[in-house]
């Protein structure tokens with residue numbers, strides 16, 4: 001029982017990492033009906049930026065928000081330079097553009113930083129703490145706390161600020177929003193900026209566990225897809241709930257299903273994706289009709 | 294000088310041209326109606342004004358040309374466009390729809406007064422504030438669209454068939470409020486309507502479009518009194 005509880009806490013922490021990246025996917029999906037295959041690579045690049053800042057002596061807790069700001073600006077820049085010219089192109093064109101972007105960023109990171117995995121610092125102590133008889137690591141609790149704060153901040157921004165309102169309006173009804181003076185094109189760029197910043201949290205949180213190298217996010221993005229699909233690809237809350245469910249499921253499957261072990265965990269995520277798409281295509285929180293906005 | 298002036302405006306969708314040189318003007322503080330049969334180009338005329346379709350010729354608002362301006366910049370000049378279909382954001386709540394109307398304003402105290410007025414005009418919107426706009430009936434959605442347009446504090450409102458699909462009683466009350474807004478705030482209105490009789494009652498001047506051209510122009514009383522015009526263009 002204690003062991004189970006421990007694994008659940010650890011799964012929630014993993015889930016928080018998936019949730020951040022899944023939320024990033026949902027933000028862009030909502031803004032333009034597009035799954036951004038470069039989201040993981042953008043997060044990886046941001047994590048290299050964070051490491052560079054820390055290596056230059058910057059305190060972790062300063063480097064963290066600074067990285068988010070840089071990622072935010074980078075996301076906006078990518079939208080303006082790469083996406084804007086093809087904004088009205090068919091969705092397949094856009095998908096291919098994001099795949100190209102993923103390859104480009106991956107290659108760029110390899111070229112600049114090399115492929116040797118690097119240790120990434122964790123700000124949380126390695127000790128464990130006893131909660132209700134279960135041992136939870138500070139590492140897991142810290143990841144949960146950081147993810148929760150970031151996800152809450154995004155929620156508040158989207159639901160309780162004017163800019164969040166105009167972002168949601170632009171995503172759902174671009175024409176009607178324009179008639180109300182909303183700068184729809186900029187809202188798209190802002191969506192990319194936010195997605196980039198949230199996604200980078202996932203990279204920074206996972207790097208101490210996986211070690212940082214250009215391919216670090218390539219499995220995480222699959223889990224994030226699973227989380228987003230499970231939650232209903234249009235739903236920010238769904239992405240978070242989906243992330244936690246996928247994190248816990250994958251963790252428990254790895255521990256308790258002997259044939260899954262460590263190697264087949266990714267298969268569990270893929271099983272979730274296929275299962276959801278077959279049984280409940282709109283996910284847990286999605287609305288019935290899926291349409292291109 | 295009129296508040297809004299269209300001069301020889303031509304517009305269309307890709308290869309199909311729809312407007313073949315439309316000229317019209319809306320004086321400051323007046324209601325002008327734009328009538329015409331299905332497909333005459335009424336909606337396209339309004340879309341041209343707010344940059345929803347490509348056009349040539351000239352459109353001036355308050356003396357300033359709107360050529361090559363984006364929709365969001367045109368409406369920021371003080372034009373509120375309630376489009377065909379009302380443009381309600383059904384994913385959002387009633388309150389959020391209203392907020393989108395007032396989100397660019399910086400005159401906080403006046404905004405609060407305008408909300409009070411909106412809820413006085415349309416008490417049902419206050420009751421439904423927190424509900425999704427998709428739960429409103431057609432008439433309530435039209436009220437919301439009008440309320441939201443009013444909250445932008447426009448100098449000119451473009452209304453595209455506000456009576457469409459509504460029960461006569463509701464149409465009456467909505468038109469009352471359009472008139473109130475017009476007289477109390479000197480908001481000019483360009484009113485597109487199929488219901489010619491109703492539109493002519495409201496407006497001081499009217500234009501009749503026929504396949505992309507202005508076929509008749511005159512004061513509303515003139516047009517109401519002219520039997521030939523009534524029979525051939527207005528259908529009553």
Ligand SMILES: Nc1ncnc2c1ncn2[C@@H]1O[C@H](COP(=O)(O)OP(=O)(O)OP(=O)(O)O)[C@@H](O)[C@H]1O
Pocket residue numbers: 306309311329330331332333334335336337338377487
């Ligand atoms: N998006 C579009 N693409 C192509 N043609 C269009 C489009 N919208 C309208 N048209 C055509 O333009 C012409 C004028 O349409 P418009 O909507 O301006 O007419 P209307 O006077 O508003 O008619 P209604 O009373 O039916 O609303 C019609 O022949 C219509 O078929």
Ligand SMILES: [Mg+2]
Pocket residue numbers: 335336337377453
């Ligand atoms: Mg029309």
